[in-house]
Amino acid sequence: MKYFSTRSNNYNVESSEAIKTGIAPDGGLFVPENLPKVSLEDLKEFSHLSYPELAKKILGLYLTDYTDEELSDCTFSAYTKEKFETDEIAPLYKLNDNTHILELWHGPTCAFKDMALQILPHFLVKAIKKTGEDRDVIILVATSGDTGKAALEGFKDVKNTKIQVFYPEKGVSKIQKLQMATQDGSNVSVISVVGNFDDAQTGVKMIFGNQEYIKEASDLGYVFSSANSINWGRLAPQIVYYFYSYTTLLKNNEINAGEKINIVVPTGNFGNILAAFYAKEMGLPVNKLICASNKNNVLTDFIQTGTYDRNRKFETTISPSMDILISSNLERLLYFMSNKDYELVKEYMTLLSKDGKYTVTDEIKQKISDAFYAGFCDDNQTKDTIKEVFDKFDYTMDTHTAVAKNVYDKYLKCTNDTTKTVIASTANPYKFNQSVLSAITDVASDVDEFELIDLLKEKSGLEIPQSLAGLKSKFIRFNTVCEKDNLWGETKKFLTK
Ligand SMILES: *Cc1c(COP(=O)(O)O)cnc(C)c1O
Numbered sequence: 061m062k063y064f065s066t067r068s069n070n071y072n073v074e075s076s077e078a079i080k081t082g083i084a085p086d087g088g089l090f091v092p093e094n095l096p097k098v099s100l101e102d103l104k105e106f107s108h109l110s111y112p113e114l115a116k117k118i119l120g121l122y123l124t125d126y127t128d129e130e131l132s133d134c135t136f137s138a139y140t141k142e143k144f145e146t147d148e149i150a151p152l153y154k155l156n157d158n159t160h161i162l163e164l165w166h167g168p169t170c171a172f173k174d175m176a177l178q179i180l181p182h183f184l185v186k187a188i189k190k191t192g193e194d195r196d197v198i199i200l201v202a203t204s205g206d207t208g209k210a211a212l213e214g215f216k217d218v219k220n221t222k223i224q225v226f227y228p229e230k231g232v233s234k235i236q237k238l239q240m241a242t243q244d245g246s247n248v249s250v251i252s253v254v255g256n257f258d259d260a261q262t263g264v265k266m267i268f269g270n271q272e273y274i275k276e277a278s279d280l281g282y283v284f285s286s287a288n289s290i291n292w293g294r295l296a297p298q299i300v301y302y303f304y305s306y307t308t309l310l311k312n313n314e315i316n317a318g319e320k321i322n323i324v325v326p327t328g329n330f331g332n333i334l335a336a337f338y339a340k341e342m343g344l345p346v347n348k349l350i351c352a353s354n355k356n357n358v359l360t361d362f363i364q365t366g367t368y369d370r371n372r373k374f375e376t377t378i379s380p381s382m383d384i385l386i387s388s389n390l391e392r393l394l395y396f397m398s399n400k401d402y403e404l405v406k407e408y409m410t411l412l413s414k415d416g417k418y419t420v421t422d423e424i425k426q427k428i429s430d431a432f433y434a435g436f437c438d439d440n441q442t443k444d445t446i447k448e449v450f451d452k453f454d455y456t457m458d459t460h461t462a463v464a465k466n467v468y469d470k471y472l473k474c475t476n477d478t479t480k481t482v483i484a485s486t487a488n489p490y491k492f493n494q495s496v497l498s499a500i501t502d503v504a505s506d507v508d509e510f511e512l513i514d515l516l517k518e519k520s521g522l523e524i525p526q527s528l529a530g531l532k533s534k535f536i537r538f539n540t541v542c543e544k545d546n547l548w549g550e551t552k553k554f555l556t557k
Pocket of ligand 1: 289328330460486
């Protein structure tokens with residue numbers, strides 16, 4: 061399987077090269093030359109497999125330059141009970157006869173990012189060898205919270221790599237900050253940046269694009285790479301759990317083989333829902349893909365009108381991991397829906413960076429609205445949904461998952477569709493305990509994070525995840541604050557250490 065760029069036909073690389081580089085040199089995203097097909101017979105057979113076994117099957121269709129042994133090594137090291145607190149890795153919770161919640165947050169950092177970031181380092185270490193790279197890899201990450209911690213946990217103590225995470229001093233929750241500042245591992249560095257997420261992101265991008273820095277790093281024995289969601293090594297592992305949700309439904313006799321399901325995804329950068337779309341195109345029986353947004357509803361408008369327009373107010377919401385106005389992975393969908401018309405994709409992306417908007421052809425718009433339903437909700441509706449689900453089903457969901465549930469309810473209202481439905485649940489409620497707790501009960505505003513955790517435990521009965529329970533007693537290891545124009549200074553210090 062070869063990988064091409066979404067913006068030209070200049071590249072034709074193996075998966076290891078796509079994973080090592082992260083982004084194509086022309087600024088496009090790497091995409092597989094085709095989507096391998098999975099038959100109904102395959103699906104039935106898959107229902108006998110454990111999570112890592114299934115992951116090996118699916119990933120093997122895409123990472124064809126990895127040997128069987130390498131794939132086993134990656135999947136069985138990444139998806140363990142020790143790391144995910146359950147053998148199922150991604151358990152399916154039955155809310156009612158038609159609605160099933162796919163819990164993707166049992167990993168070490170309590171958000172679905174672990175599903176990909178636990179395995180990416182294994183891919184990358186092997187990619188370094190396969191591509192004949194003799195330098196070590198330095199991963200730089202700008203984060204608004206979840207990605208940074210998940211990347212740190214994934215890469216800590218991984219040989220031939222170093223990872224440095226930059227987070228905005230005032231842009232992350234207290235829990236998220238503590239999670240990063242107490243990070244262990246011999247190859248990690250965590251820096252807080254004076255400014256907002258955009259400042260951190262811009263700073264990191266400037267390092268990646270600076271020839272002088274690239275050379276200096278290389279002289280020190282390092283090559284840059286990225287762990288953000290445009291890397292193919294993060295997208296491919298997300299396809300796996302959609303198959304897993306289907307085979308779990310089969311195994312539990314909830315559906316018949318071949319029966320279609322709906323999939324609802326709370327969406328930000330369009331990575332998670334794109335993986336569901338790829339699964340559908342590979343042969344997973346899917347009726348509708350439901351794209352759920354918060355008040356940053358740029359995708360809802362796009363799917364409904366065919367015009368993508370980021371010229372709007374950035375809203376800060378209680379589902380912060382979906383506060384985004386440029387959904388990078390949409391580029392891969394446009395490539396697919398335009399029948400690989402890279403010239404057209406490039407034109408749209410140029411318009412996006414120049415004018416902040418573009419409009420797709422009627423044909424593309426039609427194809428997209430055939431596959432996707434889109435909707436959004438605001439913070440009050442999100443909280444109402446958390447409360448309603450809690451009261452009716454005695455189930456506690458986080459704010460992101462609640463956005464998905466709310467939009468699914470809207471979809472049901474206007475379609476009366478009775479198709480069995482899987483809702484992707486992307487975070488453990490404890491990660492957003494203030495919002496979740498205030499949705500289901502009255503809390504005073506001056507209660508500290510750890511009291512909130514205890515209160516949520518009392519109210520919900522939900523097990524406190526080990527990683528958050530232990531946070532209180534952990535030593536604060538990183539407290540470096542840096543100005544937004546001095547990120548490279550910190551990186552250089554880290555590389556020479
Ligand atoms: C990252 C994230 C999302 C958004 O996922 P995308 O792949 O960017 O669409 C949703 N919920 C949570 C909790 C996240 O961390």
